[in-house]
Amino acid sequence: MIKGPPGTGKSQTITNIIAAAAAQGRTVLFVAEKxxxxxxxxxxxxxxxxxxxxxxxxxxxxxxxxxxRGAKALARRIRPGSKRGSYADTAANR
Known part of the structure; x- marks a missing residue:
């Protein structure tokens, strides 16, 4: 969890974390209140x-x-050849 006042670089830090995880073939769930x-x-x-x-x-x-549908399509892009409906398996195995 990343918390802090506005203007402290939280969004850039989150973006960097997501990019680094993607480069390692990992899956990231980013949730924000706003x-x-x-x-x-x-x-x-x-x-x-x-x-x-x-x-x-x-x-x-x-x-x-x-x-x-979008989540399933994204899962197939992350793991080519994945079977229909395998999004949960993709997310759970990363």
Whole structure:
């Protein structure tokens, strides 16, 4: 958990942690209370050319099916050749 006042580099630190973990083939779950924090980290990942490794999930009930499909597609990108529905296995084994 990373906590701190605004302007102390939390978003950059989180982005660096995610990038380093991705480089090692690891899976990361980043959760934030505020949407602004999610947006900043996603923007930084995009700027670093890593947006293909990120899946934005929000709490909109109407988007649950799309989010599930997106999570499965992301899991297949992380682990090519993975079988349909194997997202939980991918996340659990990393």
């Amino acid at each position: 949407m602004a924090a999610l947006d900043v980290v996603h923007r930084r990942l995009r700027d670093a050319g890593l947006s293909s490794l990120a899946l934005e999930l929000h709490s909109s009930k109407g988007e649950q099916t799309r989010a599930t």
